Amino acid sequence: MTQITSDLDEILHLMTRLTGDEKHSVAATSTLDVLHVLYEDVLDVSPDRLDDPDRDRFYLSKGHGPMAYYAVLAAHGYFPREWLDEFGTYESPLGFHPDRTLVPGVEISSGSLGHGLPLAVGTAHALRIRRSPARVVVLVGDAELDEGSNAEAIEYAAGVGLANFTVVAIDNNSSSYAVRGRMAARFATNGWHTTTVDGRDHGQLRAALRHREPHALVAVVAQVEDK
């Protein structure tokens, strides 16, 4: 694996190239720490293995506000950092929602909520049929889980017994009918191995995201500040 390491300060600096904002506001991005830990310490993937069928798959379902995602990918060498400076322009491959056909390392085009988890379940199922060791990790938002397509995917994945699968749900308490703790309870009720961690604590995130269950799906609820 030729993973290029990066630190959080570097990613924050890259994000300012996208937003023009000061560090303290970009650091508030709810996905930042999870993405950093995933690409630094968890996913078995790198820019030179994008066509390896056994690479791990990461699907960013919550595709809006993809600045942290682009910064992490740039920091890990998936595309030139200069791309960040043209963010959102007509000729730029980087827009406000990622396009998998334009950006190396982006596995799904997202932006319409409620698609990533079902896509990831289908991918995990196909990988199992091929007996691939790859795992699939999908990042969703808590409000995104209001979309009904997720409910079907959560039940289906448990029903067919997928085990190479982790969903990380960023909880900033922005679901329309939020009740604290209910999201984790929903996964657990459907038979998922569920843990809730501090979404800003890299140690907790690393342990939870690296955890694999031989016979169960894994749900990690990453609690961040309220939106």
Add this chain to the structure above:
Amino acid sequence: MIHTFSAFLVERAFEQIKLDLAHQGVGGVLVSSGGSYDMASVGRTHQSPGDVALMSTIPGITIHAPSTAEEVDVTLRLALPDTGLHYVRVTGLRNTLSHKAGPTLHVVRRGGGPTLLALGHVLDATLAAADGLDATVLYTTQVLPLDEETLRGNVGQDVVVVEPWHEGTSAHAVSAALADRPHRLLSMGTRHEEVRHYGSPREHAEAHGLTGPRLAERIRAWL
């Protein structure tokens, strides 16, 4: 009345529109915003150039594309008291001049050349194209059903439809109105292939060929 972005109102909820409104025989006013490329910078997920084509498959639906604030206001006041199903397509892109909203087709410009039917927010661009073509320009806020009588009274042999959604969406309605007479039809709208670019609505209008100079160029080549 239901309102959200066109992609989510029409495409995501289409089966519910088909079955839970139309098939139940229930009316309503569905108002979308965003159109084909209002939100160019956020990409395909928030663009729905196929909305008018999709909605036109619903039996009995009335489709409106008012393109000034005044036209939107009048359209909503017409649709709300009605018991039928209405789709009102509202975009941030707009025309300079307002016309009376409703079923009537307006003759905006008379000429001796081809007839250009402008639908939605492309009236300004269509008028700009018409200048050098000596064209007649028609405009209506009601895209479906079309005002066939006025259309028939104001077309010669060459008919051009300019529509800021999937090219060819309105061709069937126009051809059906002119079925008994020799005519040829050019449809100009958004391209069917994805424009995989971000940027601004102006850049997307250019990419689809929906600016005055680009329309004039293509019509001239066709004539």
